[in-house]
Amino acid sequence: MNIGNQQVTAHPFLTALYADGYYPDHVVDRGKAILLRLCERIEAERPADLAALYVLTQAATDEFNALQDDDFDIETVAREEIAGDFWFVAHAYGFADADDEELIATRDW
Template structure:
């Protein structure tokens, strides 16, 4: 993955889930890949406003929905961690006014 933003490139995505033995690493790896693909999309598409950003983040949220259906139990700890990562991404790319609930508005977890 080609991430240009150094803050994102060095960020330890889903760190708390990797430390928690409840979550299988292969499932957390897939979640991390979703977040990194979201960052690539943001860098490639350069959303002009929050509405455009929400389209991208909600598509990534749909991917987490699918991941949950496979083998990843997104319960309280995971929900909080994933939401924090979406918020980190929004802030890092200059969308400080983003609403975290709107960022992950399509979640079913």
């Protein structure tokens, strides 16, 4: 599926992580793919309210949890960058009232 939201297609996800040599690009690519799949799911499922959005964002957060278990150290810089991109996605799809913490409530990082 192609992403139709112009804000999303123009957004450079996880830029601080790509710019920091501590994070290997191939691992950051996996994180970016998680966020893009989230956008695809939002467009496909069209959540009607915040509760439905949180189900999708928390599933994506679980994917980041698994990525961390594999080979990605999600420390302060990464945490803030990832959380910021979840916030961006929520706002790009019209959920301006989304709670930053609730979007990623299932995180273990």
